[in-house]
Amino acid sequence: MVRLRFGKNRRIARDLETERFELKSLGPIACLRLTAPWRRDPDMLRALFQSAEPLSLPAWIQRGPSPDNLERFGWAIIPKGTATPIGLHTVRFAGYRSANCMVGISDRAWWGRDVVLEVRARLINHMFANAEIDRFGGMTASYNAASIFNYRRLGFAHVGTEHRVRRDPVDGKVFDLLAFEIFREQWQQGPFAEKPDEHA
Numbered sequence: 333m334v335r336l337r338f339g340k341n342r343r344i345a346r347d348l349e350t351e352r353f354e355l356k357s358l359g360p361i362a363c364l365r366l367t368a369p370w371r372r373d374p375d376m377l378r379a380l381f382q383s384a385e386p387l388s389l390p391a392w393i394q395r396g397p398s399p400d401n402l403e404r405f406g407w408a409i410i411p412k413g414t415a416t417p418i419g420l421h422t423v424r425f426a427g428y429r430s431a432n433c434m435v436g437i438s439d440r441a442w443w444g445r446d447v448v449l450e451v452r453a454r455l456i457n458h459m460f461a462n463a464e465i466d467r468f469g470g471m472t473a474s475y476n477a478a479s480i481f482n483y484r485r486l487g488f489a490h491v492g493t494e495h496r497v498r499r500d501p502v503d504g505k506v507f508d509l510l511a512f513e514i515f516r517e518q519w520q521q522g523p524f525a526e527k528p529d530e531h532a
Contacts, residue, residue, distance in 0.1 A: 340401045340402070341401055341402055341405075341463075343462040343463075344401070344405055344458070344459065344462050344463055345357045345399075345401035345405055348407065348454060348455070348458055349412075349454075350450045350451060350453075350454045351450065352411060352412060352450060353409050353410060353411055353412060353447070353450065353451060354410040354411075354412055355407040355408070355409060355410075355421070355451065355454065355455070356407060356408040356410060356417070357401070357405070357406070357407055358399055358406045358407065358408055358420075359399065359401060360398045360399060360400065362408075363397055363398060363399055363406045363420070364392075364393065364396070364398070366408055366417055366420060367392070367396055367397055367420060367436070368389065368392060368396075369438070370392075370396070370436065370438060371386055371387040371388075371389070371391070371392040371396070372386045372387075373438065374502075376436055376438055378500070378501065378502055379436065379476070380434070380436055381395065382473070382498050382499075382500065382501060383501055384501035384502055385501075397420060397422050397434070397436075399422065403424065403425045404422065404423075404424045404425075405422060405423045405424070406420055406421070406422045406423075407420065407421050407422075407451075407455065408420055409421060409437070409447065409451055411442075416439075418437060418438065418439035418441075418442045418447070419435065419436050419437035419438050419439065419442070419447065420435070420436050421433065421434070421435045421448075421451050421452065421455060422434045422435070423455055423459055425463075425465070426469070427467075427469075429464060429465050429466045429467060430465060430466070430467040430468070430469060431459055431463070431465045431467070431468055431469070432468070432469050432470055432471075433452060433455070433456075433468060433469075433470050434470070435448050435451070435452065443478075444478070448478075448479075448482045449482050449485055449486065452482065452486060453486060453524040456468055456486070456514075456519060456524070457524070457525065457526040460516050460519060460520075461526075465516075466515055466516045467513060467514070467515050467516070468488070468513065468514050468519070469511065469512065469513040470483060470488070470511075470512050470513075471509050471510065471511050471512070472509070472510055472512070473498065473507050473508075473509060473510075474493075474507045474508040474509070474510055475500075475505075475507050480510065483512040486514070486522070486524060487514050487518060487519060487522040487523075487524070488512035488513060488514045489512065489513060489514065489518075490510055490511070490512055491511050491512065491513050492510075492511040493508050493509070493510055493511070494508060494509040494511070495508050496508060497509055
């Protein structure tokens with residue numbers, strides 16, 4: 333089912349920037365244009381959906397990221413001085429005063445260069461400053477050392493494990509899902525919290 337809603341939370345759905353990147357707020361059509369090639373990208377399919385098979389366009393429309401800018405938000409990650417996005421970071425309201433995050437970096441040249449760390453820190457600060465949320469959460473596969481590192485480096489706590497719940501479609505190995513979370517007060521005491529006048 334295509335998820336269409338109308339309206340826009342302009343305090344949240346706006347363009348942002350970090351030291352190295354422009355973060356362009358996306359609507360559903362722009363997000364589809366950016367991510368549609370991922371439906372045939374084995375690495376992106378494995379990372380996001382634990383899938384080895386390409387997805388049809390209708391399946392991608394249903395399963396892929398689709399910001400409505402009311403409860404689901406997405407930002408294209410664009411290196412400054414360029415016009416080409418290297419990935420996407422989404423934030424979705426989920427639960428009581430909570431939000432979840434997801435990221436996909438499709439440009440391999442940027443893997444291992446702390447893109448997620450920089451972009452996620454900016455978005456968490458932005459959301460805590462402009463949305464009525466007190467908690468950020470996320471999940472990752474137990475084999476995804478880079479994702480675990482990013483959560484830990486940002487101050488997230490590992491709060492649970494779903495054991496043996498997924499099977500890797502590429503190598504057939506069964507793996508766990510790890511849950512992470514951080515609360516507003518913990519974030520504000522950490523090294524990535526922005527001062528109130530930053531980015532004003």
